Amino acid sequence: MGRIVGRKRPNATVLKYYFIILLYTCIDKLYGTVYVAHMSEKGLTSFQVGQVLAAASLALSLFDYPTGNLADKFGRKRAMVFGFAIWAIGLLAFVQADIQAWFVVSIVFWAAGISLISGTPQAWLVDELSKEGKPDLKAKVFPRADAASLMIGAAVALLCSKLVADHPSFPLLLAGSLAMAAGAVLLFWLQENYGDKHISFGRAVVRNTVDLMKEPFLRMLMFRAAAARIAFQTFVIIWQLYMIKELQLPAAYLGVTMAVFMLVLAGGNFLAGIILQRLDGVSVSIISQTFIALGSLTMAFSTTVIAFYIGACLIEFGLGLDSSAASVWVHDVIPSERRATYISAMYAVGSLFGFLIPLAAGYIADSFGYRYNWLFACAGSLLTMGLSVKIGSALKSKGGRPHVHSG
Numbered sequence: 457m458g459r460i461v462g463r464k465r466p467n468a469t470v471l472k473y474y475f476i477i478l479l480y481t482c483i484d485k486l487y488g489t490v491y492v493a494h495m496s497e498k499g500l501t502s503f504q505v506g507q508v509l510a511a512a513s514l515a516l517s518l519f520d521y522p523t524g525n526l527a528d529k530f531g532r533k534r535a536m537v538f539g540f541a542i543w544a545i546g547l548l549a550f551v552q553a554d555i556q557a558w559f560v561v562s563i564v565f566w567a568a569g570i571s572l573i574s575g576t577p578q579a580w581l582v583d584e585l586s587k588e589g590k591p592d593l594k595a596k597v598f599p600r601a602d603a604a605s606l607m608i609g610a611a612v613a614l615l616c617s618k619l620v621a622d623h624p625s626f627p628l629l630l631a632g633s634l635a636m637a638a639g640a641v642l643l644f645w646l647q648e649n650y651g652d653k654h655i656s657f658g659r660a661v662v663r664n665t666v667d668l669m670k671e672p673f674l675r676m677l678m679f680r681a682a683a684a685r686i687a688f689q690t691f692v693i694i695w696q697l698y699m700i701k702e703l704q705l706p707a708a709y710l711g712v713t714m715a716v717f718m719l720v721l722a723g724g725n726f727l728a729g730i731i732l733q734r735l736d737g738v739s740v741s742i743i744s745q746t747f748i749a750l751g752s753l754t755m756a757f758s759t760t761v762i763a764f765y766i767g768a769c770l771i772e773f774g775l776g777l778d779s780s781a782a783s784v785w786v787h788d789v790i791p792s793e794r795r796a797t798y799i800s801a802m803y804a805v806g807s808l809f810g811f812l813i814p815l816a817a818g819y820i821a822d823s824f825g826y827r828y829n830w831l832f833a834c835a836g837s838l839l840t841m842g843l844s845v846k847i848g849s850a851l852k853s854k855g856g857r858p859h860v861h862s863g
Contacts, residue, residue: 469588470597472646473581474604476536479638480573481487481605485612486631487547498554513811515567523571532580533646535572540639547632553624554819569635575802578783583649585788595737599729599780606722606776610715673850677786680811681802684778686836687748687821689813691771691808694821694829702826703761713765720769724776731777737785738848740777745841747774752834756827767830774837 527535546565553559578598585593616627621648699713707838724744731740751770754763786802820828 467588467593469581469584470593473577473597474601474751475663476577476638476642477601477605478608478822479634480577481545481609482612483543483631483638485609486616486627486634487550490616490627491550493561494625497659499561500556500559504556508556508563510811511560512563512567512741515564516571517805517811519568519775520574523568527572527576527579528650531648531650532576532583533642533648535576536580536646537639537643539569539572539576539633540642541569542572543687544632544635544639545569547628547635551628551632559750561842563669570698580649584647587649595732595784596729598783599725599732602725602776602783603722603729606685606718606725610718613718614715621851649805673789673847676847676850677802678687678805678838680847681806683836683840684782685809686839687752687771687833688775689821690817690829690836691775693814693817694826698755698764698829702759703764705761711769716765717768718773720772721776724778726860728777728780732781732784736848736851737781737788738844738851738857740781740787742841742848743782744774744777744843745837745844747771747777748837749834749841752837753829756830756834759827771833799859824858 495508500508523535523539542565546567546569549562549565550559564791578630579598582591582594585591585597612613617628619630699709728740728744731743735743735822747770749766751772751774754767758767817829817832
């Protein structure tokens with residue numbers, strides 16, 4: 457009886473954050489599992505699908521930064537509510553589209569909604585925990601949420617494989633309906649918090665842009681965000697082609713392999729939460745890049761199936777470690793009043809740079825072979841590692857927090 461009485465009640469703010477992240481993951485995987493097949497079924501060629509996805513990357517890079525400013529000024533809850541609503545419109549329009557032009561229009565709405573949401577739940581949580589006097593709790597919450605979202609994502613992906621067999625467009629309809637419902641729930645359930653709401657939107661954009669260009673530490677964060685995309689996107693784009701074309705494995709292996717990768721990624725997220733209790737976040741990020749580099753080199757210098765699975769799992773594990781670690785230490789070094797803005801700027805830089813990586817990866821594969829894709833990924837991880845070391849040194853020299861102007 458005493459054990460029941462003494463048990464800690466779950467933190468309500470943390471539970472709300474878990475709800476947002478897990479629902480976001482469900483919607484994203486319902487869409488992400490079938491959207492390419494849906495466009496193909498509507499008659500789009502592979503090149504046309506690529507153009508739609510390129511439009512998505514460009515739209516994300518354009519929307520991410522200003523929407524972060526909007527979230528800081530007008531409220532993070534309000535940004536998420538509108539984000540889910542606009543995302544729902546884009547998803548439902550995507551279901552109805554049957555020509556490339558309409559797919560591009562729907563994907564622009566999709567990108568606008570995603571941009572309002574991306575980075576905003578994290579900024580909302582960090583400031584709410586700070587109000588409660590529990591800012592360090594995020595070091596446990598972020599990795600656990602990442603790991604749980606991956607497990608949910610794997611389950612949703614498996615569910616989609618059954619749903620698509622009977623009703624090909626049903627996952628997209630369900631995703632749009634859930635996004636609309638999420639916006640309604642958050643409207644009445646979340647408390648609002650803000651960044652710097654006393655400056656006009658135009659002045660905020662100009663001021664924050666100047667600071668991003670002027671502050672050496674912020675520039676390093678932006679460069680790191682871009683560099684980290686090299687290994688991540690190269691792996692995402694190439695591994696399926698490498699399995700089927702280079703290793704000659706049957707396409708039936710893709711689903712099982714994806715499930716294994718998601719479990720390894722979740723393991724990296726979970727272990728990051730444990731390691732972060734003993735090491736600082738930047739050190740964990742540096743360690744994560746070591747795993748990514750080793751995995752890339754393993755596949756670059758051996759073309760066996762075993763080497764592929766070992767190397768790929770090392771990469772996935774490293775990506776899991778880094779995503780959780782970076783989500784903790786980046787929030788620690790960014791001023792509260794501009795948190796959503798700067799996080800969105802990092803997403804925008806990553807999206808813009810991410811537009812170029814598929815082109816580079818495809819050119820390398822066609823011209824030189826897949827081995828050089830893995831060497832390219834390794835170079836990206838080493839560059840990210842070097843920038844992380846430099847960021848860690850800057851933090852230590854400033855006593856754990858760099859001088860970033862907040863006014």
